[in-house]
Amino acid sequence: MAKGVKPRIKVPKQASAGDMITIKTLISHKMETGLRKDSDGNKIPRSIINRFTCDFNGENVVDVGLDPAISVNPYFQFNAIVPESGEFNFTWYDDDGSVYEKAKKITVT
Amino acid sequence: MKIDRRGLLAVGGSLACTTLIPFKAIASETDEAIAKFTGGANIGTGGITLTTPEIAENGNTVPISVESGKASSILLLALGNPNPNVATINFGPLSGSRMTSTRIRLRKTQEVVAIAKLEDGSFTKDVKTVKVTIGGCGG
Numbered sequence: 001m002a003k004g005v006k007p008r009i010k011v012p013k014q015a016s017a018g019d020m021i022t023i024k025t026l027i028s029h030k031m032e033t034g035l036r037k038d039s040d041g042n043k044i045p046r047s048i049i050n051r052f053t054c055d056f057n058g059e060n061v062v063d064v065g066l067d068p069a070i071s072v073n074p075y076f077q078f079n080a081i082v083p084e085s086g087e088f089n090f091t092w093y094d095d096d097g098s099v100y101e102k103a104k105k106i107t108v109t
Numbered sequence: 110m111k112i113d114r115r116g117l118l119a120v121g122g123s124l125a126c127t128t129l130i131p132f133k134a135i136a137s138e139t140d141e142a143i144a145k146f147t148g149g150a151n152i153g154t155g156g157i158t159l160t161t162p163e164i165a166e167n168g169n170t171v172p173i174s175v176e177s178g179k180a181s182s183i184l185l186l187a188l189g190n191p192n193p194n195v196a197t198i199n200f201g202p203l204s205g206s207r208m209t210s211t212r213i214r215l216r217k218t219q220e221v222v223a224i225a226k227l228e229d230g231s232f233t234k235d236v237k238t239v240k241v242t243i244g245g246c247g248g
Contacts, residue, residue: 020205020206021205033214035191055201056203059201059202059203060199060201060202060203060204061200061201061203061204062198062199062200062201062204062209063198063199063201064196064197064198064199064209065196065197065198065199066196067192067194067195067196068192068214069187069190069192069194069195069196069213069214069215070195070196070211070212070213070214071169071170071171071211071212071213071214071245072169072170074211074212075210075211075212076209076210076211077174077209077210077211078204078205078208078209078210079204079205079206079208080203080204080205081203081204081205082203083203
């Protein structure tokens with residue numbers, strides 16, 4: 001597991017049914033491209049987050065495949081429709097096999 | 110018909126123009142990535158908006174955003190990077206307006222391409238040129 005990985009998510013706490021809400025996510029990760037060399041001229045191996053998904057009550061919102069051209073600390077902003085109260089599940093997949101997960105609840109009034 | 114020097118030059122010039130443009134815009138790796146995404150289908154224009162800064166001072170993190178009303182997935186490519194792939198975004202049933210913003214790395218001044226697969230199975234694309242002052246691939 002890469003060091004210092006911390007997901008941060010912004011989801012509104014409340015919404016009306018059928019509303020479109022904006023979600024912002026950021027995960028601290030070094031996103032090593034595999035192209036850089038260290039001071040001895042050796043290649044630093046690639047280590048990135050290669051997939052990010054967001055689901056709401058088991059239904060998919062977005063599923064993103066990431067390549068090394070995504071910046072350090074991958075940031076994504078997108079919209080979702082919330083039909084009912086529930087939980088957003090965010091999942092990041094690391095090159096080294098680690099999976100980082102975080103959930104956020106939303107109340108629909 | 111008499112072929113004079115002036116006529117010949119004009120024909121040659123126009124031929125060179127038509128053959129050079131596609132060559133310049135597309136490298137083989139990019140071709141592959143696009144073919145994998147579209148399956149060789151024709152790509153139209155319109156119905157997709159790619160927003161990029163005109164000038165990016167720091168190529169390490171260039172904010173971009175892409176929106177396409179009826180897209181089911183969007184492919185992002187940066188044609189001047191060592192590896193043109195940037196990201197593939199698939200929208201699920203609960204996604205709202207089909208937009209996303211993120212931050213990408215650009216090695217040099219180059220074209221960024223967004224290709225959207227629409228819900229009816231057709232493809233559309235938008236291209237923007239970004240001027241990069243400091244490249245972002247650490248090499």
